[in-house]
Amino acid sequence: xxxxxxxxxxxxxxxxxxxxVYLIYRFIQAFKEREDNKxxxxxxxxxxxxxxxxxVLVILFDFAVLTRPEIKIVATLIPFGIAIGLMCxxxxxxxxxxxxxxxxxxxxxxxxxxxxxxxxxxxxxxxxIAGLTIFFIxxxxxxxxxxxxxxxxxxxxxxxxxxxxxALAFLGAGKPLLGIFTGELVFAIITTILLTMTxxxxxxxxxxxxxxxxxxxx
Numbered sequence: 001x002x003x004x005x006x007x008x009x010x011x012x013x014x015x016x017x018x019x020x021v022y023l024i025y026r027f028i029q030a031f032k033e034r035e036d037n038k039x040x041x042x043x044x045x046x047x048x049x050x051x052x053x054x055x056v057l058v059i060l061f062d063f064a065v066l067t068r069p070e071i072k073i074v075a076t077l078i079p080f081g082i083a084i085g086l087m088c089x090x091x092x093x094x095x096x097x098x099x100x101x102x103x104x105x106x107x108x109x110x111x112x113x114x115x116x117x118x119x120x121x122x123x124x125x126x127x128x129i130a131g132l133t134i135f136f137i138x139x140x141x142x143x144x145x146x147x148x149x150x151x152x153x154x155x156x157x158x159x160x161x162x163x164x165x166x167a168l169a170f171l172g173a174g175k176p177l178l179g180i181f182t183g184e185l186v187f188a189i190i191t192t193i194l195l196t197m198t199x200x201x202x203x204x205x206x207x208x209x210x211x212x213x214x215x216x217x218x
Contacts, residue, residue: 004062005191012191013055019198020052023205030209037212040088044205047081050074051198063187069113076109076127079161082201083133086154090137090146098133102126134158138204148211153204161197 105126138154141147
């Protein structure tokens with residue numbers, strides 16, 4: 001069964017794209033203004049640029065575009081980019097190892113989507129690690145007083161997209177999550193998930209950008 005976008009879906013995707021563009025603008029602005037501790041903005045800019053382009057493609061070609069191998073591969077840069085950005089900002093000591101690990105995951109995802117390897121563990125392992133990174137680092141940053149409380153918005157955004165990602169993964173495996181998240185339900189709410197996720201990330205990061213702290217977590 002093919003699922004097409006409704007007018008509401010397209011409106012929500014447009015709002016998501018505009019929000020992503022605004023956040024990209026703020027990232028670029030912060031990158032230019034800071035003399036140090038700014039390289040973590042690069043993967044974040046990449047991640048939200050991919051989100052914007054993905055939304056435009058869905059508006060133009062419906063949800064079917066999400067099943068294309070190249071789109072599934074590039075879309076991986078959204079959680080990976082956000083996770084790397086967080087790691088590079090707060091855990092610089094481990095950032096190189098973390099980036100190498102996710103690079104391995106990205107290569108395996110490419111091989112998987114083009115049928116060179118066949119294992120169902122690639123997506124769960126690497127996406128789960130990226131998702132947990134997005135969930136926990138803002139909490140730790142706030143707890144250690146390295147970020148304002150509003151930065152928890154990043155955790156909320158990560159949680160929302162994590163639920164959507166898990167539902168899509170189960171759907172792709174032919175087993176709806178909890179037996180409830182069927183194709184009809186997932187594609188009925190996916191645009192709402194994308195918008196609320198982006199709003200969560202935007203709220204958290206704007207609060208953080210306005211109150212930057214230069215320290216890192218040990």
